[in-house]
Amino acid sequence: MKPSRPQQLFRKTVTMQPENQSSPVRWITDWMTPDGLWYRRNHYNYPASKVDGLQVVGAVRCPLTLSCEDIRSRPAKSVVSVMECAGNRRTLFRPRVYGVPWNEGAISQAEWTGVPLRDLLQEAGICSTAREVVCWGIDGEGKDKGPFARSLPLGKSLHPDTLVAYAQNGRLLSPEHGAPLRLIVPGWYAMASVKWLSRIEVVTEQFQGYYQKEDYHYYPFPHSDEGKRPVTVLRVNSLIRYPHDFSVLKTGHHRVEGLAWTGKGVIRRVEVSVDRGEHWHRARLQQRPWDHPYAWVQWSWNWKDLQPGKYEIWSRAADTAGRMQPLRAKWNRKGYGYNAVCRSRVQVE
Amino acid sequence: MKPSRPQQLFRKTVTMQPENQSSPVRWITDWMTPDGLWYRRNHYNYPASKVDGLQVVGAVRCPLTLSCEDIRSRPAKSVVSVMECAGNRRTLFRPRVYGVPWNEGAISQAEWTGVPLRDLLQEAGICSTAREVVCWGIDGEGKDKGPFARSLPLGKSLHPDTLVAYAQNGRLLSPEHGAPLRLIVPGWYAMASVKWLSRIEVVTEQFQGYYQKEDYHYYPFPHSDEGKRPVTVLRVNSLIRYPHDFSVLKTGHHRVEGLAWTGKGVIRRVEVSVDRGEHWHRARLQQRPWDHPYAWVQWSWNWKDLQPGKYEIWSRAADTAGRMQPLRAKWNRKGYGYNAVCRSRVQVE
DSSP states (O other), rough: OOOOOOOOOOEEETTTTTTTEETTTTTTOOSSSGGGGBBBSSSSSSSSEEEEEEEEHHHHHHOOOEHHHHHHHHHHHHEEEEOOOOTTTTGGGGGGOOSOOOOTSSEEEEEEEEEHHHHHHHHOOOOOTOOOEEEEETTTTOOOOOSSSSEEEHHHEEEHEEEEEEETTTTEEEETTTTOOOOOOBBGGGGGGSEEEEEEESSSSOOOOOOTTTEEEOOSSOOTTTTEEOOOOOOOOOEEEESSEEEEEOOOOEEEEEEOOOSSOEEEEEEEESSSSSSOOOEESSSOGGGGGSOOEEEEEEEEEEOOOOEEEEEEEEEEEEEBSSOOOOOTTTTOOOOEEEEEEEEEE | OOOOOOOOOOOOOEETTTEEEEOOOOOOOOOOGGGGOOOOOOOOOOOOOOOOOEEEEBBBOOOOOEEEHHHHHSOOEEEEEEEEEETGGGGGGGSOOOOSSSTTSSSSEEEEEEEHHHHHHHOOOOOTTTEEEEEOOOOTSSTTTTTEEEEHHHHTTTTTTTTEEEETTEEEEGGTTTTOOEOTTBBBGGGOSSSEEEEEEEEEEOOOOOOHHHHHEOOSSOOOOOOOEEBBOOOOEEEHHHHHHHTTEOSSSEEEEEEEOOOOEEEEEEESSTTTSSEEEEEEEESSSSSSSSSSSEEEEEEEEOSEEEEEEEEEEEEETSOOOOOOOOTTTTTOOOOOEOOOEEEEE
């Protein structure tokens, strides 16, 4: 008989074709998501062809054609950043919405290494007529809505932490996560971090691609497109990792644990309530948010001398931009940006 | 870049200690669950000691002490049987209930090989005062509520398909599934199929163990134990494997697929409705139910010429014992035996 040993963790299939898998984020105790447990998010099957370099074209004075070696030989930068799919926790919206049914696992974290996109744009020389920077992947080439491409406003393109990355946690990117090159846009939802990046195009008009103009918008109404707004910056958010919703606990002491993250400023505090928001207790943060502003923070709070009964554990995070998780997430038709106070209901016996 | 290939499937962690993992049952196309994708259900950590044989004791004329080799050298019998945890789909009860939060994956299927329990009981010679047969595991030895043990009525103990099994799908049992010996009680919920079986005890009084008298009962009321009934036979049930609840489909043809199973008689028919039960369409069964009465049946129904809109796909199974899945599952405090009509809501674009 085997002695008890740590349980093996795996990704979970969310859709079969294309491959979408969630990360067992609740069970991972490392601050950095192990490579094999990263969530996978695809709009198409994996590309059949290979990207062998990067072009910088469009409204630039001097178009560039760079090999991957060119890019890897330049001064590198590393950034720790959470990566969260805009549809993470979509299944929690009420009324329910249609789409890839992500529960809590469309989020992971890594240290990314690459070259600031800014360095490449400055070398190419942006024309004064430039308006946006379109980042083209090769997934979905030849398909109606493809290839996958997203534009960034000039400001975010020129931000020193926006990277053309070639490494994740110190290893070259894997095919599933965009090898050889992908964009990393810290602080934004993950649709901006284009994988299998092959071309950077500076454009003078608003980009009209499907994933830019139709998908990845907050549509506040069920039957009209009125008031649609693009999905960009991560909302302030938290997850209770332990205890699990609707689990049964023993009396005594329990350490409530979780994660908190934001795309604006950094996490300022995390609070826990066990009486449906009447009292809030400050959680202890295990990382100093300013050390890695785009990273998630692990937090914990000691729940002492627990007595039999039913409880709701709530967590809410606040960031230095003055934002705090709401009690109810803003409903939107495509189910993006869920960030209501996280709830875990438990019975103590 | 990798060409597209079949997606790798994994088990999913449901609780960490003890180890409970669900099977990706929705995504498995084989009729038999591959060994590595079997769900794991534990009440305790894995036993540290090893079972080295089986005792048959109590109200018998001639107590037996059998080695595993003894048992494996006897005439063997194989039975294909679904194994479903009584708490499977517990998360679908409304109002919600507390307990291990199983979604759809606490079910798997294998061919089991072993010796009929009846053969051993007949060899030992059951006394006329006998009332039940208690099957003792060794998991939880020394704990308050342990070790895990369950009693069977004499009738089910003497049923020729109730096995002391040593092999699953032609291979010796793995440590996680009860090696070297486990009980297999076809047609009953899985709590009856005691793992790490070490002792068979014929008793003359009703067995009072925790997992027999308190746990694994249907408690119809939230705050009283009135009307409690033991969990035994599998309810008639079905699962829609494809399409996934709240997914988005393209127009055209789709093959609705699923599983159906029962513990009484065999599956008689499976029906699918796409108009909230107004019309029901007969699904095609891929196995002949009488060939393997304890097995699940794979079914499919061709949904033709699908037009844009929102639909609810419902499936319901009926068995030859005259039972049919209800529209609403019978609520019970511990969340056992969920078997409402299975629903998958989709949006067609």
